[in-house]
Amino acid sequence: MIDRLERLGHVARVRDEHDRRRILLRVEPAAIRLGREFFGPLIDGVLGVLDSFGPAERDTVRRFLTATHAVFASEPRP
Numbered sequence: 001m002i003d004r005l006e007r008l009g010h011v012a013r014v015r016d017e018h019d020r021r022r023i024l025l026r027v028e029p030a031a032i033r034l035g036r037e038f039f040g041p042l043i044d045g046v047l048g049v050l051d052s053f054g055p056a057e058r059d060t061v062r063r064f065l066t067a068t069h070a071v072f073a074s075e076p077r078p
Contacts, residue, residue, distance in 0.1 A: 002025065009028055010027065010028055010031035010034075011025045011027055011028060011031065012025070012026045012028060013025060
C-alpha cells in the first residue's frame with residue numbers, strides 16, 4: 001500500500017534525521033490539498049453541527065463516544 005501511495009505521489013519516504021535506520025513517511029503537499037478538497041466540506045459541516053451544541057450536550061456526546069470506543073477496543077478481534 002505504501003508503494004502505491006508513493007507511486008501516486010501522495011507520500012514520500014524520508015530517513016529519520018535522529019535515527020538513520022528509520023524511514024518516515026511524509027505526506028506530500030498535493031495529497032494534503034486533495035484531502036482538504038475532498039474532506040473539507042464534510043469537516044466544515046460537522047463543525048457547524050458541533051457549534052450548535054451547548055457545553056452539556058458536547059459533554060454527553062464525548063462521554064458516549066469515549067464509552068463506545070472503549071467497548072470496541074476491548075472486543076476481541078477475529
